[in-house]
Amino acid sequence: MTAPSIAPTALLPVVGAHARVPLVDGGETRYTNLDYAASAPALAAVAGHVGEVLAHYASVHRGAGYLSRVCTALYEDARAAVSAFVGARPDDVVVFTRNTTDAFGLLASAAPVEAVLLDIEHHANLLPWQRRGDRVVTAEPTIAATLEALEAELIRRPAALVTVTGASNVTGERLPLDVLAALAHRHGARLAVDGAQLAPHRPIDLAATGVDYLAFSGHKLYAPYGAGVLVGRRDWLDAAEPYLAGGGAVREVTVERTAWAPAPARHEAGTPNVVGVAALARACRELAALAPGALEAHERHLRDRLVDGLADLCIAPLRIWSDSVDAVGLVAFTVAGVPAGKVAAYLSAEHGIGVRDGRFCAHPLLDRLGVPAAVRVSFGVGSTTEDVDRLLSALSSLSEQGPRWGYADDGAGWAPVPETRRLPDWLGGALLTGDQRPCEEPG
Template identity: 85%
Template sequence: MTAPSITPTALLSVVGTDARVPLVDGGETRYTNLDYAASAPALATVAEHVGEVLASYASVHRGAGYLSRVCTALYEDARAAVTSFVGARGDDVVVFTRHTTDAFGLLASATPGEAVLLDIEHHANLLPWQRRGDRVLAARPTLAATLDALEAELRRRPAALVTVTGASNVTGERTPLPTIADIAHRHGARLAVDGAQLAPHRPIDLAGTGVDYLAFSGHKLYAPYGAGVLVGRRDWLDAAEPYLAGGGAVTDVTVAATAWAPAPARHEAGTPNVVGVAALARACRELAALPAGALVDHEHHLRERLVDGLAALGITPLRLWPDSPGAVGLVAFTVDGVPAGKVAAYLSAEHGIGVRDGRFCAHPLLDRLGVPAAVRASFGVGSTVEDVDRLLSALGALSARGTQWAYAQDSAGWAPVPETRRLPDWLGGAPLSGEQRPCDGPVPVSPPGIP
């Protein structure tokens, strides 16, 4: 199929499109969600499917009841959906996890040798290896130089695994996976990819690219129901100690010893998240059913519109490499003279626009870029031209006349003062609290003199 011509509308329907939120001046507006990279909204079809699953929900794998067998079939069929979605090899194994972080924790426990990674990784693909004492290679000023450095490092001292991001959660830049796979394989290493930001935005083909392991999260892939996945070569996962000891991961138990099942059951102890897995599988099928090129074209159009609009305001998006092969649907930037947290608070309080600010669980990368914190706008299948234009209009107003409300910073970040917005009635209607628990740790405090 050929891709349809670009329209200003959403590519697929998502839940919450018509949500309305309060503003600090007492008004109300449609919520503009430009925070897809943190957690994407559920596809409408995924939410509908979850309702169907809940009506037939039962425990899986060990039940003779009809609904138990239905849910077992549903759960195992989800592996086939993931296998197809990522172009996995016939002998690859799909292990369901909680999210990308969990998947990398599993892979780190199963990797039978040293790993090499770059210092640009999200903490999900940095901290498990750092804890093991594996090698972290500093990225170079260009992608070409970085790949040369990676090859030189593997030539100097071989490793079992190279692990990289498929698309940066800070800059959106993609990495050339077939090239990196070739480098790794030439030196006897396997390649693992953090696909959290890649899977929602670009087709993935493990067999075609040579990627050995891939991890991604349902909550990034329009299925925010608590499931993630690790997919890849079976042998390491079959040989590894069970990731979680418990029922369902065994073939036989005595008081003296346990015989563990092979993967995937080996690493899926306990009652699994059937609903989350079903949602993830449905999202994979919905995205795979889009016309060829439609998703890439949709995001490219929105991203170019945003980048061009920012340039007109004198704002330059953050970028790691001048020679990177394109980017997915997210843009991070800073506004001269205004702290990132204050920009995000202003966009929310005065315009009803949701973005992300901070260090994005990628501290070394932010340090490399030389910024203490940034603002990130991200979008996907539910985003529209109107969403991008509303952000650009709000940033233009900030540049032209500043904020129209007072803001203050504390350890929880920036917030309007006074905060007039309240929680929705279904959550008690109490005043909106500024309390947060950033994954980044303490919020960077603005230097003296910055308003």
């Protein structure tokens, strides 16, 4: 098979690719978005589709009006699009949620069994299980040893659900899902996967890998309109108490009792996010239409270019496992002698480059890696080699010359002093202010 060609340009057009942003010295430049892992920009095709949907927007389910029937068909068709995108089994159920965090909240409320997870998880796949008192296994220095530790824990004390990240939101490293699924099934357990950082970067096939549940977010999949999804085995979701009690989740209601509908309606009470669901489905279809291997080759080119450039600056990416051989389009690192927040503020204020800094809602993982905070660079279908080169040039200038502006941490995060950049006129035009929260990356 001929390898996909690698171009320095974007694979798919995204909204905001040519946005101009102010610099602290009074100039302006094209915004370089290297923060895809937090929230990816909307695909141009998704934004266009949303415009079409809004012209036909109406309530869904049980509406007799034409537009209501159109939106009902749109909403249910989206389930088919998501199902096909992740290779779901014919009897799997697709439940629409707000985001990955919401999807894991649903799964944790529905799972009638104890769960086992790793200590490297994003908080979305840690806190729901922690609240239930489920077990956490410490990831070992290699993937092979980590799998052995998980199996040893299942042998020591059986559990019926293993729930892990598909790709780390801190390092981008991937776990072998087919091996994990086989391991879990060998001990009578199911496997749930946090696909928030996997779905935008790699094909997923639930049927082929044996993964039982998958959660991911539209805002990380180029559809930032407030929808997420949980896909997986129906039985637990049909038997569980409704995630949210209300209209749409019922078959029949009297003042004494309620007969609940099966999943997915059982867990989708209230008026659903039709626009967000339509956007998510369109993003799935756009990514699925890419040539096989094209996205992986595009990201590998960008990641290799970035890692090689960082090495020239004596900067090493953070890693969990010494034997990992594949990672998606994100790299986290620290710069010696410069706080991560200051690096991010410098890149933004002096170069118009957007990255992420902090602990990425993965506090236990950052603690075990021994860094209080890091800088994370992430990219995707709208990224180019020029984006990576601009970052490397800016980091080189920081190393050789230092920042040209003053910076201070005022408790709300690092910011230039004085701050000269203003919000857009349509947002009032006031000076920018900091707003760093303890958890820097909601799922």
